[in-house]
Amino acid sequence: MINLKDLTYDELKIFLENMGEKAFRAGQIFKWLHSGVASFDEMTDISKELRGRLAENAYIGSLKPLKKLVSADGTIKILWELSDGEAVESVVMEYKHGNCVCVSTQVGCHMGCRFCASTIGGKVRDLTAGEILDEVIFSGKITGKKISNIVLMGIGEPLDNYDNVIKFLKNIGDKRGINIGYRHISLSTCGIVPNIYRLADEKLPITLSVSLHAGTNETRDKIMPVNKAYDINELIKACRYYLEKNGRRISFEYAMIEGINDSEKEAGLLSALLTGMLCHVNLIPVNSIKERNLKRSSESAIYKFKNYLEKRGLTVTIRRELGSDISASCGQLRRQCTQ
Numbered sequence: 001m002i003n004l005k006d007l008t009y010d011e012l013k014i015f016l017e018n019m020g021e022k023a024f025r026a027g028q029i030f031k032w033l034h035s036g037v038a039s040f041d042e043m044t045d046i047s048k049e050l051r052g053r054l055a056e057n058a059y060i061g062s063l064k065p066l067k068k069l070v071s072a073d074g075t076i077k078i079l080w081e082l083s084d085g086e087a088v089e090s091v092v093m094e095y096k097h098g099n100c101v102c103v104s105t106q107v108g109c110h111m112g113c114r115f116c117a118s119t120i121g122g123k124v125r126d127l128t129a130g131e132i133l134d135e136v137i138f139s140g141k142i143t144g145k146k147i148s149n150i151v152l153m154g155i156g157e158p159l160d161n162y163d164n165v166i167k168f169l170k171n172i173g174d175k176r177g178i179n180i181g182y183r184h185i186s187l188s189t190c191g192i193v194p195n196i197y198r199l200a201d202e203k204l205p206i207t208l209s210v211s212l213h214a215g216t217n218e219t220r221d222k223i224m225p226v227n228k229a230y231d232i233n234e235l236i237k238a239c240r241y242y243l244e245k246n247g248r249r250i251s252f253e254y255a256m257i258e259g260i261n262d263s264e265k266e267a268g269l270l271s272a273l274l275t276g277m278l279c280h281v282n283l284i285p286v287n288s289i290k291e292r293n294l295k296r297s298s299e300s301a302i303y304k305f306k307n308y309l310e311k312r313g314l315t316v317t318i319r320r321e322l323g324s325d326i327s328a329s330c331g332q333l334r335r336q337c338t339q
């Protein structure tokens with residue numbers, strides 16, 4: 001059976017036409033699905049007869065909350081059970097400009113970044129477009145907050161689940177559904193270069209965040225295996241292409257790890273790499289995960305690094321840490337909810 005939330009509006013229309021229904025039903029049903037109804041019977045402007053036939057041919061996916069943790073700073077982490085018993089986490093953060101949900105895109109991750117908890121245990125499977133959509137719908141419902149921003153920065157590599165992620169983006173930005181503007185959506189990638197090019201050509205003007213974490217191939221090779229497939233120069237070239245196509249400033253994420261990537265030499269090479277590019281560098285003091293013995297750079301080293309880059313004309317911020325007391329910060333999400 002098919003989960004109707006896995007379909008785009010156009011696919012839903014074809015599905016209904018194949019059932020002998022009029023195309024306008026697609027608009028009604030799409031709206032209901034995205035509002036988070038649990039059953040076809042809640043679709044009150046649809047005939048009972050059609051509701052019955054829909055239930056025979058399809059189902060409405062949902063997520064079951066297994067655990068909800070609330071941080072002292074108001075950040076909320078939710079562990080969801082998926083229909084096959086697997087689990088992923090989402091995080092809801094409050095900002096001045098609105099509430100933001102950080103969604104997972106895969107059950108686990110096989111990118112192998114040395115500093116990240118999500119990759120421990122590898123990847124089990126991709127999430128479907130409907131499952132990612134449900135993280136947004138049910139995060140809003142369970143927290144009672146209106147979600148206005150989305151970041152694809154949870155568990156998994158979004159560009160390693162390309163088709164489902166694109167379908168999700170099309171659905172979430174669809175005016176007939178939840179309709180979150182692409183300017184309010186960021187996607188983070190560890191650097192799957194061919195899919196950065198594909199994304200650039202999709203004309204979905206979302207913000208691209210790139211997990212860079214190094215200024216040289218030598219350093220990046222040590223902490224991010226993906227760099228052996230697509231090196232820094234290829235990655236930056238793809239970013240420039242994205243920028244050219246979408247005009248959106250690229251955000252580079254840089255986890256500061258003591259003795260690994262926080263030297264002045266690294267800062268020098270990083271600034272040379274990014275100079276002249278419309279971008280922003282986000283320094284993240286690396287979050288500790290118990291399986292790895294990586295230390296966060298000292299505050300003075302982080303400020304020194306920041307000043308160095310700023311002197312060379314780059315825009316740099318230090319990421320405000322949210323939810324670390326409930327292990328909801330960058331790189332701390334897992335397939336089970338631990339504190």
Ligand code: SAH
Binds near residue numbers: 331
């Ligand atoms: N796979 C995508 C999406 C994950 S986003 C990506 O790599 O971009 C999560 C962000 O947190 C990424 O920038 C990731 O590199 C970063 N991150 C992972 N582990 C971290 C840690 N221990 N401390 C700080 N940031 C971390």
